[in-house]
Amino acid sequence: MRRVRRRTEFELARPAVRGAGKVLAGLGLAAFAATYAVALWKMPAWMGLQGKQGDAKDRHNARLLVVSAGGAVVVAVSLLYTARSYRLSRRGQVTDRFAKALERLSSTDIDARLGGIHALAHVAADSRTHHDDVVEVLEAFLRRRTPVARPDDDSPSLAPRPPLPERPAADVQATLTTLGARPRLLERRTLDLSGLHLRQARLAVTNLHTANLQGVDLMRQTCRVWTWCVRTCRTRFCGARR
Structure with a gap:
């Protein structure tokens, strides 16, 4: 249904169609x-008020009825x-807010x-049209700011490995919370994480049951998250150590 609506909007935006619409x-x-x-002009005659069958006041009232109907249409x-x-x-205001939020995501601050x-979260809540765009932008931001999980981190390696963070950064945690609290x-497309x-990420009030969490490192989560991970059967590295 959404695809048909977008296709219709695209067709109506064509110059030829817009010109025909103006005509x-x-x-x-x-x-x-x-x-x-x-x-x-004809309403008094249509109501049978011409000649002796109606006076000038009745004809005036008949025309006044037409004027009132025309005013209602206007x-x-x-x-x-x-x-x-x-x-x-x-729509223009929401698009402007979306563009400014994208500029903030690329900031070094x-x-x-x-x-x-948080601005993207408000955009997703206010505009259903931008909902999918906000989800895709936040997913891309999360993947850009989050390292890849290493399940075999204790195995020997010839090349030195950079240490993984003990917990997500503030912006990564805020992105997870926003994605988990987005409107249903x-x-x-399916959210792919x-x-x-994401070790020690706070997910106690986050709903990601529809996301793809295959291979996500969720070590040291609460028991609630551990039970949720087992039920979804989408993660390989998830523990309940506290």
Whole structure:
């Protein structure tokens, strides 16, 4: 359904279609004006108020009824136009917020990145259109900021290995919390967090049951998370050591 709607919006945005729409709108407005003028002139006759069957006051009231109906139509059209303008303005504001949040994610300042993560969370909550985009951006940010899990870290190696962090950084933890608390909507793809080193991440109130967690290192989690990992059967490295 979403794909059909996007396809329809794309077709309606084409210049030829927009030009035809303007022509049809002009013809419709001309037809409405002609119908309104005819109704204003003929309404007393249609109501049987011409000649001796009605006085001038009755004919005036009949035409006043036509004027009131025309005014109601104009008000309805104005409300529809106002609603459309508000929707377009709100969409532009959300898009602007989304772009500014993306700029914050690329900052070297941890506070700016945290602000960008929380801004994306608000965008996902306010706009269903940007929901999938926010999830994909946060997933890419998480993969960029999180090292790959090493299940055989104790095995001998000729090359020195950089030490893995004991716990996720503040921006990584905020991203996990945001992804776990995102609105439950139908998404175009499955959240993929496979193979990440998320040891000692705080997941007690995080819901990631639909995510792909194959090979994620979730050592030293709470018993609740351990039970959840066993039930999902999507992780190979998950312990309950505290």
